[in-house]
Amino acid sequence: MTIELIQGLLLAFAIVVILMPGYIRFLRYLGFGKQIRDEGPHTHFVKAGTPTMGGLLVILVVIGIYFLLRGGPDASTFAPLAALAGVGLLGAFDDYLNARTGEGIRVRQKLIWQVVFAFVAAWQIQRTYAITELAVPFIGAVPIDPALYVFFAAFAIVAASNGVNLTDGLDGLAGGTLIFAFVSFLIIALLNVPQQPNLALLCALIIGALLGFLWFNVHPAEVFMGDSGSLALGATLAVTALITGQILVLPLIGLVFVVETLSDIIQIGYFKLSGGKRIFRMAPLHHHFELGGWNEEKITLRFWIVAILAGLLGVTLFVSSIRAL
Numbered sequence: 001m002t003i004e005l006i007q008g009l010l011l012a013f014a015i016v017v018i019l020m021p022g023y024i025r026f027l028r029y030l031g032f033g034k035q036i037r038d039e040g041p042h043t044h045f046v047k048a049g050t051p052t053m054g055g056l057l058v059i060l061v062v063i064g065i066y067f068l069l070r071g072g073p074d075a076s077t078f079a080p081l082a083a084l085a086g087v088g089l090l091g092a093f094d095d096y097l098n099a100r101t102g103e104g105i106r107v108r109q110k111l112i113w114q115v116v117f118a119f120v121a122a123w124q125i126q127r128t129y130a131i132t133e134l135a136v137p138f139i140g141a142v143p144i145d146p147a148l149y150v151f152f153a154a155f156a157i158v159a160a161s162n163g164v165n166l167t168d169g170l171d172g173l174a175g176g177t178l179i180f181a182f183v184s185f186l187i188i189a190l191l192n193v194p195q196q197p198n199l200a201l202l203c204a205l206i207i208g209a210l211l212g213f214l215w216f217n218v219h220p221a222e223v224f225m226g227d228s229g230s231l232a233l234g235a236t237l238a239v240t241a242l243i244t245g246q247i248l249v250l251p252l253i254g255l256v257f258v259v260e261t262l263s264d265i266i267q268i269g270y271f272k273l274s275g276g277k278r279i280f281r282m283a284p285l286h287h288h289f290e291l292g293g294w295n296e297e298k299i300t301l302r303f304w305i306v307a308i309l310a311g312l313l314g315v316t317l318f319v320s321s322i323r324a325l
Contacts, residue, residue, distance in 0.1 A: 001197050005186070008069065008201055009208035015061050016212025020054070024216065024223050027051035032099040034224050050221060053095040055229015058209040059088040065205050075128050076199040076243055079121050083235040086117050087161060091227035104227065114158050118235070122153035125242050135245045137321040156247055157238040163257035164234030165227060166264055166284045171219035173286060173300045174230050177256045177307040178237065179210045184253045184311035185240050188318050192244055199243060206233070219296045246318055253314035256307045260284040 027033075033049035063084060066077070073081050090113050094104040104110075125131070126149055133141035134149065144152075168174035186203035189196040213229075216222045234257070241250040251258050267283035280288040289299050 001190075001200075004069075005201060005204040008065065009204040009211075012061055012065055012205045012208030013212040015065070016057060016209050017215055019057060019061070020212065020216050020223065023054075023057050024051050027053060027223070030099075032095065034099075034226075047221070047224075050224055052099060052224040052226040053092060053228050054213055054217065054223035055225040055227075055232065056088060056092050056095075058206075058213050058225075058229055059084050059232055061209045061212075062202070062205045066202055069201070070198060074198050076196045077202050078128075079125050079239045079243065080199070080202055080236050082124075083117075083121060083157070083239045084232050086232075087114070087235040088228050088232035090114070090117075091229065091231040094231075095226040095228050098227075111158070114161055114231070114235075115154065118154035118157035118161075119150065121157060121235075121239055122150045122242070125153060125239070126150050129243075134248070135321075136248060137317050153242050153247070156242065156250065157235050159261070160238035160241075160250065160254065160257065161231045161234035163254065163261040164237070165230040167257050167260045167286070168225050168230040169284060170286050170290070170296050170300055171221040172214055172217050173303055174225055174233075175210050175214045175217050176300065176304045177254075178233050179207050179214070180304070180307040180311045181237055181253050181257075182206050182210075182240070184315050185237070185244060185246075187315050188244050188246055188249075189240075191319065191322070193322070196244065199240065203240065206236070219300070249314045249318055252317065253311050255310035256303050260286065263288070 028051055032051055032053050034047060034052045063081060066073075066081065070077075090105075090110065094110065098104040126146055131149055132143060132146060134144045134152075136142050164174055164178065167177060182203045186200050186207065189200040189203060210233075213223075213225065217225065237254065238247070238250065241247045241253075261284070263280060263285035264283045267278060267280050270277065270279050281291040282288055286299050286303065290296070
């Protein structure tokens with residue numbers, strides 16, 4: 001199994017690296033360049049016109065290779081593959097509108113689609129695995145009403161999707177932190193009882209494809225992930241956590257996404273309550289450090305370090321919980 005995971009990872013990496021240069025030229029030909037917001041950091045204006053929607057190639061490669069190797073999804077991979085495809089299409093349409101008009105899908109419309117998909121995915125997961133318990137670290141299985149689980153799972157999917165989307169603001173930031181998160185859940189899928197080899201393979205393909213994407217996305221980026229990648233991969237991460245039964249470990253493994261989201265919520269809330277005052281120089285948090293004088297590479301690498309440590313702690317918590325019960 002280990003050899004197959006490595007082979008899948010390397011294959012996904014190689015295909016993305018081979019296809020990406022032509023894909024970038026195709027995006028340039030179509031005029032799918034990034035529109036930079038006026039309220040963003042002024043240093044980002046030089047990035048205007050950089051091709052976006054790079055995440056769509058990542059998704060297509062992952063789904064294509066998985067179907068080539070497995071022929072189709074099983075119970076453990078149906079929902080993650082559906083998240084990649086379904087939310088990826090939403091993100092791709094948002095990227096298209098952003099490139100064409102400078103404005104993407106309205107926030108409310110985007111959220112409605114995310115919520116609808118999240119509830120469908122959560123219901124499918126609950127029905128497939130007949131989930132009536134929630135794994136709580138060091139406590140064990142805690143009973144949960146199936147309807148309540150669906151609401152909780154749907155919330156987790158929407159939150160993770162938007163958390164990764166908020167993190168995708170610097171070259172290489174979202175791609176790198178996603179890699180470390182999926183590495184953590186690959187390990188969990190292999191150590192889980194029962195083992196989930198197909199889910200582990202899907203995680204390996206995502207890791208390999210993201211490594212290939214990072215080859216072109218590290219500073220200065222030649223292509224951006226776009227909503228097609230960040231929204232879809234965030235949703236897929238949450239779905240993967242739900243299927244492994246370790247959704248409560250996700251906030252630790254995805255600590256960077258949680259902190260980025262909280263910084264944005266805190267900033268907006270404090271701004272409204274205080275009549276225009278701010279806690280951070282700019283939110284999400286990576287912009288706060290950017291306006292504080294840190295360059296992109298320093299912020300990205302330090303956030304990567306936090307993501308690595310959070311992933312290690314998450315896996316350690318999972319293993320320790322198994323041994324303690």
